[in-house]
Amino acid sequence: MKTSDAPQQKRSFFEDVYQVVKLIPKGKVTSYGAIAQYLGSKGSARMVGWAMNQAHAMHNVPAHxxxxxxxxxxxxxxxxxxxxxxxxxxxxxVEVQDSQIQNFAQRFWDPSVELA
DNA sequence: TGTGTGACGGGCG
DNA sequence: TCGCCCGCCACAC
Incomplete structure (x- = not known):
């Protein structure tokens, strides 16, 4: 096995995203950009969104x-x-109307602030 | 090895 | 005000 092992946790960017998402309190929501900013890549919100796509396999990740x-x-x-x-x-x-969260500012949970 | 993709965000017309 | 374009960065093929 040499270095070919360790197929488990890769400490990849994804896991970081998952950890943050898991920390989102129930009844609260956040944005891709907020997570990206917390991870240090403010402009890489797309990465977060894409990570969520992979999170589909993770049932512990409240991607919603x-x-x-x-x-x-x-x-x-x-x-x-x-x-x-x-x-x-x-x-x-969380009140949602037509795929739009109501009182979004009130439901917003910023990791870069809460986890600061 | 290099190119394309992507559940976004901000800026400009 | 709305819509379109460009930029970011990691991962898959």
Whole structure:
């Protein structure tokens, strides 16, 4: 086995994202950019979004709590059912109207601030 | 090895 | 105000 082992945790950028997402309190949401900024790559919000795509395999990652800066459930399409993501948020007390989180500013949870 | 992709964000017309 | 374009960076093929 040499260096070919360690197929488990890769300490990749993804896991960092997952850890942050897991820390999102129930009933709160954050944005891709906020996570990216917390990770140090403010302009790499796309990476976070893409990481969420892989997070699909991770059942411990509440990806539904991550939305874009507008508070819009842009990633709902990746949850299979169009209403699944919204349903999950509503189950946590987050008001969602037409894929748009209500009182987004109030529900917003910034890791770079809360985890500071 | 290099190119393309991507659940975004900010800026400009 | 709305819409379009460009930029960022890691990962897969």
């Amino acid at each position: 709590r991550v939305v874009n800066r507008q508070g819009l459930l842009t990633g709902k399409q990746h949850f299979g059912e169009s209403d699944r993501m919204q349903r999950l948020l509503e189950a946590e007390g």
